[in-house]
Structure formats: structure tokens, C-alpha cells
Amino acid sequence: MRMLIMGPPGCGKGTQAERLSQRLGINGVSTGEVFRDHVKDLTPLGRDVKAHLDAGNLVPDDLTNRMVRDRLAQADVRDGFLLDGYPRNTSQLAELDIMLAAEGHALDVALQLTVDNAELARRLLHRATVTGRTDDTEEVIRHRLKLYYRETEPVAAAYSERGILLSVEGTGPEDKVFDRLLAALHASFPDAMDGPL
Numbered sequence: 059m060r061m062l063i064m065g066p067p068g069c070g071k072g073t074q075a076e077r078l079s080q081r082l083g084i085n086g087v088s089t090g091e092v093f094r095d096h097v098k099d100l101t102p103l104g105r106d107v108k109a110h111l112d113a114g115n116l117v118p119d120d121l122t123n124r125m126v127r128d129r130l131a132q133a134d135v136r137d138g139f140l141l142d143g144y145p146r147n148t149s150q151l152a153e154l155d156i157m158l159a160a161e162g163h164a165l166d167v168a169l170q171l172t173v174d175n176a177e178l179a180r181r182l183l184h185r186a187t188v189t190g191r192t193d194d195t196e197e198v199i200r201h202r203l204k205l206y207y208r209e210t211e212p213v214a215a216a217y218s219e220r221g222i223l224l225s226v227e228g229t230g231p232e233d234k235v236f237d238r239l240l241a242a243l244h245a246s247f248p249d250a251m252d253g254p255l
């Protein structure tokens with residue numbers, strides 16, 4: 059399956075993406091994670107993207123698209139992947155379509171986790187004290203939420219129009235959310251989901 063998971067910062071998509079890729083046996087590609095690794099390893103790409111990450115801004119599309127294109131060309135994701143954090147705007151969406159179409163593929167499903175704003179802010183501020191992520195300060199959080207609704211919600215709307223968006227309530231215990239995701243996938247793709255839920 060070629061799929062992605064999206065949702066506002068703090069919705070738990072990183073955690074759920076890891077669990078899903080393990081459960082479904084497909085490799086996850088988290089653009090945020092890849093960028094953070096580059097920053098940590100002081101690579102040239104890391105130096106280019108650090109200021110964008112710290113400010114909670116999107117990394118420019120050309121850098122992001124190139125990174126994703128290179129990653130999706132690798133053998134371990136040729137037959138399936140779970141993208142986490144990409145596409146973040148409609149021009150990245152168009153670019154992903156082009157990348158996949160070049161190989162005769164298309165996205166099978168876009169999962170969206172929904173969580174209300176007050177809950178998101180609470181979770182992110184808590185995460186700030188635990189992970190020490192430089193983009194988890196109150197001001198940057200507010201900015202990232204605003205960007206999400208402005209830039210990324212239209213991506214969800216486009217997938218919804220295509221009929222491939224599965225929206226799942228992301229509030230509540232992690233296990234419950236995971237069960238909801240599996241149930242939603244199972245309802246849409248009974249054949250692709252082997253074994254019990």
C-alpha cells in the first residue's frame with residue numbers, strides 16, 4: 059500500500075505512523091524526522107533547513123521534494139510506504155502525484171487524524187518539556203498550527219475529493235486511536251489487511 063498520514067502538529071501522527079508501519083509491514087518515511095536527523099548530523103541539507111525547522115516554517119518545496127524523491131526511489135519503499143508529514147501543501151501534493159505516476163503508481167489512501175485545537179496546544183506544550191524539540195515553544199506551536207490550517211488542510215480537501223481520505227478521530231488513548239485507524243483501513247481495504255485487527 060502507498061499511503062500517508064496527516065494531521066495538525068501534536069495530533070500523534072508520528073507515534074501512530076510508527077505503529078502502523080510495523081503492523082502493516084511497510085516502511086515509514088517521516089520528512090520531519092529526516093530533516094531533524096540532517097540537522098543533528100550537521101549535513102549540508104541540515105544546515106539549509108535548520109532555521110526553517112526552528113521557526114516552525116515549512117522547508118522550501120524544492121529541498122523537500124528532492125529529499126522525498128530520493129527517498130522514495132530507494133528499494134525498501136518501492137512496493138509501499140507510509141509517508142508522515144508530506145505533502146504539506148498543494149504544490150507538494152502535485153509533485154508527489156508526478157513522482158508516483160512516473161512509476162505507474164498512485165496513492166492508495168490518505169489518513170487524517172483530527173484533534174481539536176485546545177487539546178493540540180496542551181499536548182504540544184507537554185511534548186516540549188519531554189522531547190526538548192526546538193520547535194515546541196508556545197509561539198512556534200501557534201505558528202505551526204496556523205500553517206497547518208492554511209497550507210495543509212487544502213491537501214486533505216483534495217484527497218477527500220479524490221475519495222481516498224480516511225479521517226479518524228485522534229483524541230483519546232493511543233491504543234484507541236490506533237484501533238480506530240486499523241478499523242478504518244480494514245473497512246476500506248479488507249483484502250490488504252491480513253490477520254485479526
Ligand code: AMP
Pocket residue numbers: 067089090091093110111112114115116117118122142143144145146150193202
Ligand atoms: P513534523 O515532524 O512533521 O512536525 O515536521 C517538523 C518540521 O519539519 C516542520 O515544522 C517543517 O519545518 C519540516 N517539514 C516536515 N515535513 C515537511 C514538508 N513536507 N514540507 C516542508 N517542511 C516540512
